[in-house]
Amino acid sequence: MRNFLKHDDGASTVEFVVLLPFLICTLGLIVSASLYLAMASDVQQLAHELARSAIQVSDDDDWCDEIRTTMVEPLANNLPLLNPARVSEVSCSRNSDTRLLQVTVNYDTSPSLGAILGSTIGLRINSFQRSSFVQW
Numbered sequence: 001m002r003n004f005l006k007h008d009d010g011a012s013t014v015e016f017v018v019l020l021p022f023l024i025c026t027l028g029l030i031v032s033a034s035l036y037l038a039m040a041s042d043v044q045q046l047a048h049e050l051a052r053s054a055i056q057v058s059d060d061d062d063w064c065d066e067i068r069t070t071m072v073e074p075l076a077n078n079l080p081l082l083n084p085a086r087v088s089e090v091s092c093s094r095n096s097d098t099r100l101l102q103v104t105v106n107y108d109t110s111p112s113l114g115a116i117l118g119s120t121i122g123l124r125i126n127s128f129q130r131s132s133f134v135q136w
Contacts, residue, residue, distance in 0.1 A: 032117035064092035
């Protein structure tokens with residue numbers, strides 16, 4: 001029995017097994033946070049590109065409907081982490097005093113890889129809302 005108690009052949013394996021769940025959770029947190037940040041950046045880029053595109057049509061009364069129906073899909077298709085079908089809302093406003101156009105984009109993140117990984121470690125972000133302003 002003494003000979004068995006003196007052997008330390010599996011000591012590093014036990015330490016690894018104890019630390020493995022912590023390492024996996026840390027890696028999951030890093031990956032999901034990175035995906036969320038990249039997706040938030042793409043949503044901001046979409047809002048900015050829509051606002052820039054709105055300058056051309058801002059004289060029309062239905063300018064917001066026009067950018068919503070004609071410009072969201074082609075612009076979102078050019079951004080790697082966005083799916084045009086998950087753009088849940090595009091709202092617009094125009095301030096004549098300051099000559100600012102505002103375009104706000106709401107994006108549903110619930111079926112994305114970042115949301116799935118995030119939900120396994122307790123990080124739940126179901127949507128992003130980003131706005132962009134341009135002067136016309």
